[in-house]
Amino acid sequence: MLKISLFMFFAVSMVSTLAFAESTIQVETSDNEIKSLESIWITGKITDASQFKPIKLRIMGPDGAIVFAPLVAINDDGEFRKLLNPPVPSFAAGEYIVTASHDDTKMVAQTQFTVISQEITKNPEAQQVKPETILEKEPEIASGISMQAEAENGSDIIKITGNTSYKSTDITLIVKSPAGNLVTIDQVTPGIYGDFDVEIKVGGSMWKEDGMYTITANQGISSEHKESIKVEIKDGVVVPEFGVVASLVLAISIISIIIVSSKSRFLTLSRY
Numbered sequence: 001m002l003k004i005s006l007f008m009f010f011a012v013s014m015v016s017t018l019a020f021a022e023s024t025i026q027v028e029t030s031d032n033e034i035k036s037l038e039s040i041w042i043t044g045k046i047t048d049a050s051q052f053k054p055i056k057l058r059i060m061g062p063d064g065a066i067v068f069a070p071l072v073a074i075n076d077d078g079e080f081r082k083l084l085n086p087p088v089p090s091f092a093a094g095e096y097i098v099t100a101s102h103d104d105t106k107m108v109a110q111t112q113f114t115v116i117s118q119e120i121t122k123n124p125e126a127q128q129v130k131p132e133t134i135l136e137k138e139p140e141i142a143s144g145i146s147m148q149a150e151a152e153n154g155s156d157i158i159k160i161t162g163n164t165s166y167k168s169t170d171i172t173l174i175v176k177s178p179a180g181n182l183v184t185i186d187q188v189t190p191g192i193y194g195d196f197d198v199e200i201k202v203g204g205s206m207w208k209e210d211g212m213y214t215i216t217a218n219q220g221i222s223s224e225h226k227e228s229i230k231v232e233i234k235d236g237v238v239v240p241e242f243g244v245v246a247s248l249v250l251a252i253s254i255i256s257i258i259i260v261s262s263k264s265r266f267l268t269l270s271r272y
Contacts, residue, residue, distance in 0.1 A: 023048040023105035027057075027098060035118035036090040042098055043081045046074060049104040055080045056101045062094025062115075068187050070170070087172050087185060088218045091115040145171070145217050145227040147196075151238040158200040158231055158238060160215065166225055167194045172218045175200060178211030203236045210234045 027044035034040050042057060054071040061067040067087060072080045080100075093115050100109040147162025164171065167190045175183040183206045188198040200215070207213075212230040219225035232239040 023102065023107065025049075025055075025100055025102060025105060025107050025109045027100035027109040027111050029098065029111055029113045031113060033114045033116060034091070036093060036115050037086055037118050038091075039083055039085045040113060041081060041083055042100075043079070044100050044109060045077070045079045046100075046102055046105070047078055049074070049078070049102050051076065051078065053103050057082060058099045058101075059084065060097040060099075062092055062096070067096070067185070070187060070189060083170075085169060085172075088174060088216075090118070093117045144225045145219060147217055147227055147229060149215065149229050149231050151231065153239065154237045156202045156237055158202060158215075159197065160200060160217075161197040162195070162217065162227070164190050164194045164196065164219060164225060166190075166219055167192065169219050171196055173198060173200070174216045174218065176214045176216070177206070177209045178213065179209060181206075183207065183213065202233060202238060207233055207236050 023046060025044065025046040027042065030041035030043070042059075044055070046055065051074040054073055057068070057070050057072055058066055059068040068084060070082055072082045074080050095112055095114050097110065097112045101107075144166075145162060145164045147160055150159045150161065151157065160173065169190075171188050171190065173186045173188065175185075177183050184200065186198055186200065188196045190196045210233065213233050214228055214230055216226065216228040
């Protein structure tokens with residue numbers, strides 16, 4: 001009887017320990033300090049959490065704004081990693097705060113790194129590229145990025161879909177207003193076939209201008225791949241790209257109907 005009681009005690013203790021085990025999460029960067037045109041690795045590990053749910057990384061810039069907010073997959077060992085490439089045109093100088101969180105824990109891991117200014121010098125000799133290097137890179141540059149915007153009339157969501165041949169690097173999306181002011185920056189990771197999609201929320205003080213907003217996709221440290229599209233915004237919502245043409249067609253149709261109606265009425269009156 002004593003053996004059974006001891007066995008039950010240990011069994012309950014083990015179940016309780018497993019049930020109340022708390023997840024732990026940690027994050028770190030490959031360097032404490034980088035130059036404004038350099039990339040940086042963010043790595044970490046989480047325990048006692050579902051690997052089917054991603055890690056939520058948030059990278060806050062020196063001005064307090066979120067620069068990147070990627071979702072990162074977890075491997076079988078609970079480890080995760082993400083390569084951050086500089087946004088266009090480069091990282092701003094200052095301190096960056098990195099946080100990592102997960103849906104299965106209330107803990108938030110944090111680290112930081114510093115970016116120092118980097119002067120871009122033009123070296124004629126360094127810019128000379130061997131012919132074989134050009135031949136190797138030409139297929140990637142030729143294919144580049146293709147993308148399109150999808151949105152319903154009056155919607156506050158713009159869905160960007162596309163494809164890139166350069167699958168190993170994240171794509172940075174930059175939205176600028178008709179006046180050329182920066183509206184928002186987003187980042188997306190291409191899939192295994194180069195496909196990507198992201199939703200951009202429209203509305204707020206940054207979208208108060210009416211007109212054509214430019215969405216540019218940049219990829220690579222020096223933006224080797226780049227593609228831009230335009231979306232019309234009016235009163236803070238999306239206007240379909242065929243809106244102007246449709247309006248002209250509608251106006252012409254109305255005028256034609258009025259003319260035909262007027263002629264018919266004139267002919268009817270003439271008979272009398």
